Amino acid sequence: MDTIINEPKRVFRDDHLGGEGVDKSIRKLKDLRGIFKDERAFENMDPETLVYEVISYLPVKEGTQGGVYFGVTSIFPGSVGGEYFMTKGHFHAMIDRTEFYWGIKGEGVLILMDEQRRVWAEKMFPGSFHYIPGRVAHRVANTGKELLSFAASWPSDAGHNYEEIARNGFAKRLIDINGVASLI
Amino acid sequence: MDTIINEPKRVFRDDHLGGEGVDKSIRKLKDLRGIFKDERAFENMDPETLVYEVISYLPVKEGTQGGVYFGVTSIFPGSVGGEYFMTKGHFHAMIDRTEFYWGIKGEGVLILMDEQRRVWAEKMFPGSFHYIPGRVAHRVANTGKELLSFAASWPSDAGHNYEEIARNGFAKRLIDINGVASLI
Numbered sequence: 001m002d003t004i005i006n007e008p009k010r011v012f013r014d015d016h017l018g019g020e021g022v023d024k025s026i027r028k029l030k031d032l033r034g035i036f037k038d039e040r041a042f043e044n045m046d047p048e049t050l051v052y053e054v055i056s057y058l059p060v061k062e063g064t065q066g067g068v069y070f071g072v073t074s075i076f077p078g079s080v081g082g083e084y085f086m087t088k089g090h091f092h093a094m095i096d097r098t099e100f101y102w103g104i105k106g107e108g109v110l111i112l113m114d115e116q117r118r119v120w121a122e123k124m125f126p127g128s129f130h131y132i133p134g135r136v137a138h139r140v141a142n143t144g145k146e147l148l149s150f151a152a153s154w155p156s157d158a159g160h161n162y163e164e165i166a167r168n169g170f171a172k173r174l175i176d177i178n179g180v181a182s183l184i
Numbered sequence: 185m186d187t188i189i190n191e192p193k194r195v196f197r198d199d200h201l202g203g204e205g206v207d208k209s210i211r212k213l214k215d216l217r218g219i220f221k222d223e224r225a226f227e228n229m230d231p232e233t234l235v236y237e238v239i240s241y242l243p244v245k246e247g248t249q250g251g252v253y254f255g256v257t258s259i260f261p262g263s264v265g266g267e268y269f270m271t272k273g274h275f276h277a278m279i280d281r282t283e284f285y286w287g288i289k290g291e292g293v294l295i296l297m298d299e300q301r302r303v304w305a306e307k308m309f310p311g312s313f314h315y316i317p318g319r320v321a322h323r324v325a326n327t328g329k330e331l332l333s334f335a336a337s338w339p340s341d342a343g344h345n346y347e348e349i350a351r352n353g354f355a356k357r358l359i360d361i362n363g364v365a366s367l368i
Contacts, residue, residue, distance in 0.1 A: 004305075004367075005293055005305045005306070005307055005365065005367055006304065006305065006306050006307070007306070007307055008306045008307060008308070008312040008313060008314055009306075009315075010312075010313040010314070010315070011311050011312065011313055012286045012311060012312075012313035013310065013311030017313065019313065057313075057315070059282065059315050059317070060282065065249070065250075066249075066278060066280055066281045066282070066318070066339050066341065066342070067281075067282045067318075067339070068252060068282055068283065068284060068337055068338060068339055070284050070313075070337070094250060096250055097250045097251075098243065098244065098250070098251045098252055098340075099252065100252060100254050100337065102196045109189055120190065121188075121189045121190065122189070122190050122191070122192045122193075123189055123190070123191055123192060124192070126197065127195050127196060127197030128192040128194075128195065128196075129192060129194040129195055129196035129201065129203070129241075129254075130192055130194070131193075131194070131241070131243050133243070134250070134251075153252055153254070153284065153337035154252060155250050155251070155252055155339060156282075157250065158250070181189065183189055
């Protein structure tokens with residue numbers, strides 16, 4: 001008897017990841033209190049504003065050594081006092097863990113910072129491919145007028161250390177200055 | 185002074201992965217001796233026939249714990265005595281390591297086999313997404329008339345155990361029977 005050739009249980013097409021076991025989480029402006037510089041502008045905005053969402057497939061338990069995770073993050077266009085909508089940003093909890101990001105849709109900037117708080121950045125666009133070495137914090141900002149989507153793959157034991165960035169931020173911010181994304 | 189926002193060092197668009205540090209390896213028919221059932225058909229074919237190529241970005245040393253690797257495999261259309269062109273297939277050397285595959289171009293089948301030699305399979309096509317659990321050997325066959333391309337991400341300490349498959353093969357083969365891909 002022939003063995004049946006099954007349909008795949010999941011799909012990943014353009015910026016859509018879906019199917020069995022796929023999770024979605026959202027971040028509204030109210031979840032991002034403190035990450036933008038202009039607190040007054042922040043307080044004048046609707047706290048329910050959707051800033052980004054993450055669709056992920058995490059098939060093994062968080063912390064498992066030797067597994068890989070996969071996700072698609074979509075950041076809406078917008079800014080808070082000229083500072084582009086962006087992800088919270090994090091080091092990995094296991095700080096030497098690495099990660100790949102690759103741009104799918106829209107335009108943005110990947111902001112990177114090492115433990116000495118040196119900051120550098122790479123443009124993101126459909127087809128851009130990014131390697132995030134270990135010991136490097138990473139955050140993405142949407143600098144365009146459309147949705148910015150990118151995919152990621154990272155080790156299942158990497159974890160997230162959001163606290164360091166929540167406390168001390170990145171050493172530079174990505175600000176719209178006369179229509180130009182400037183890292184200052 | 186503004187920090188420069190750099191161009192990304194690498195691109196990943198459609199089935200193209202390129203840029204700094206990206207490697208390419210090829211597998212010709214002569215590199216795949218013994219994996220196809222029909223040895224007479226194999227001997228009658230040009231050993232220089234290109235069967236597949238792998239473009240990969242391996243930014244950390246093989247065996248590094250907690251890193252991730254990324255690659256794009258493209259399998260040419262063809263068959264040996266009705267058995268579709270396919271990858272060698274392997275378990276991971278660290279056998280519990282997992283992997284993601286996702287289809288980019290063309291049509292094929294992902295063939296999976298556990299340590300008890302139970303075989304199952306999933307269709308691959310643009311947008312198909314596949315999770316390969318630990319302890320599962322994996323091989324891809326191109327069942328279409330065009331190039332089959334898929335991307336992969338896996339842990340940098342997974343390694344490859346090709347020997348087990350070279351010795352004992354998969355328990356089932358994917359054969360063209362009257363134009364239908366059949367796993368028998």
